[in-house]
Amino acid sequence: MNRVVITGMGVYSCIGKNLDEVRDSLYKGKSGITLDTFRKEFGYRSGLTGYVERPNLKQLLDRRARIMLPEQGEYAYVATLEALKNAGIDADYLNDHEIGILYGNDSSAKAVIESTDIIREKKDTTLVGSGSVFQTMNSTVTMNLSTIFKLRGVNFTISAACASGSHAIGLGYHFIKTGLQDCIVCGGAQEINHYSMANFDALSAFSVMESAPTRASRPFDRDRDGLIPSGGGATLILESLESARKRGAPILGEVIGYGFSSNGAHISNPTVDGPVRSLSMSLKDAGISASEVDYINAHATSTPAGDASEAKAINEVFEGTKPLVSSTKSMTGHECWMAGASEIVYSLLMMQNNFIAPNINFENPDEDSAKLNIAKSSVEKNINVFLSNSFGFGGTNSSLIVRKLT
């Protein structure tokens, strides 16, 4: 079995458009949440959202590539450019090696709705243009990035709701561990337009603390009232240790454990048992004890039921060891399909810079979160091992463990 390391990362999120900006935001506990008044006019119950500016790609991509990229594809492209550069991988290396791509994405609502509107109005499918079909499919990110970067290895999209990005990394880890691939571009992307989150808003799942947007996402806090949708793109370059050493690549961390499970229960209500099994499996896969985990980047999205269930699961598995816990969603909001990948990037930035980012807005614990060791503000700490949780609709769970390579 191969050891699997991370040799590059890139991110484009509401708390920064690159690694440096994001690192600073994480350290300072800076929120990326705003109030989008247009959402209210559009019919949303909550206008709160993470805000991500669309990148200008005119100087970077030709017309053909641009018209096939949906919004979340643009974010993924920018994050992947940064990750490949970070990993020291150039076009020649991509051309000479069989590099794969496994990326999380679970919607392309804007592209679907806009093209359907055109067909309804004009009664002519041709008028959606040539880019539409490539923008509308769930696999849009992998089909576009594999074309742009000329990737020739494994190539497919993972759709697993809010655990998509995490499972993408977990599968990439297995493809490399078992020797099927040497290097895979992994990640997650999330669109953030007003079409994409409307039916999620319909479930009354979003916070309505609109008078104080930056204080509205408050995972684990007693007074939390819902999540805040957000998005962007995050990319990690997974590689076998042998391949990384052979080309003298920077090694940011080693993926040592991947645990997964399905709740086998309600489509949206969380359970404790599902995450417990995912957490336990990741520890077993990593071959470490719970006490060796220094930091847990929680899935906690700021919903009353979800955070309580995760707190119970962490308490059950980590009882007595009390690792530091924070949910970076307190700053970013819920980056959904992207979150499992971006939160590995965030945690790696913490590992690189010896700090744990705060769970901002955590003011008063509830019965379950009181038992966790939650970082209320930035904590200076050397992280050797971190764990990242991601859970999604349908009861899909993913836990990843990354260790500093020594």
Next chain:
Amino acid sequence: MKNEEVIEKINEFLVEEFEVEAERIVPEANLKETLELDSLDYIDLVVVIESNFSFKVKPEDFVNIQSFQDFYDYVISRVNSKELV
């Protein structure tokens, strides 16, 4: 609409849509080669023609169009025949 106006409008949207330098669009130049059109690009050409001139184009209409002049002639004939949809 005068023929000159049609040609001016065509050149404007070709520069905008296909990001080609305006000076490369000359009547005798080859449309496909100059604009580097592939099969997908012809779909977008149909879209820009309809949105600018409000008539429908069938992809097979492009079979006999080689040069920009051929393209101008085709659009002008359609505009003049008022086959508006």
